[in-house]
Amino acid sequence: MKNALIAGLIGGLIGAVISAAVGYVVPLPPHAAANALGNGISGLFSGFFGGFMALLVEGLKARRAASAA
Template sequence: MKKAILAGLIGGVIGAVISALVGYLVPVPPDSLANAAGNAMSGLFSGFFGGFMALTVERLKARRAN
């Protein structure tokens, strides 16, 4: 479980940084800071969820194989 949480956090931080940079460099709303913050939060959530689910599924497969 610790590996799943760590992988999720790393993926979330990477997703947040990339989303914030894209949101800052390509501003759509009038307020670039709000757009970057929104993209960073969505990147953090999606990266964490993706990493957590991938490792959780991998652990379930490993348990079924044994």
């Protein structure tokens, strides 16, 4: 459980960086609906990449533990 939490934290930090980058690249639109859509897409990407990176880190740790045994 501890390893999954650490991997999730790392993935979440990477997701936050990606979300900030998307927010910087895509300028703030003047309409609230377009802004909400942009934030939703940014959240989707950051959540996906955060979860994906957490899975990659956890898989790497599992492979290292299996090869050490």
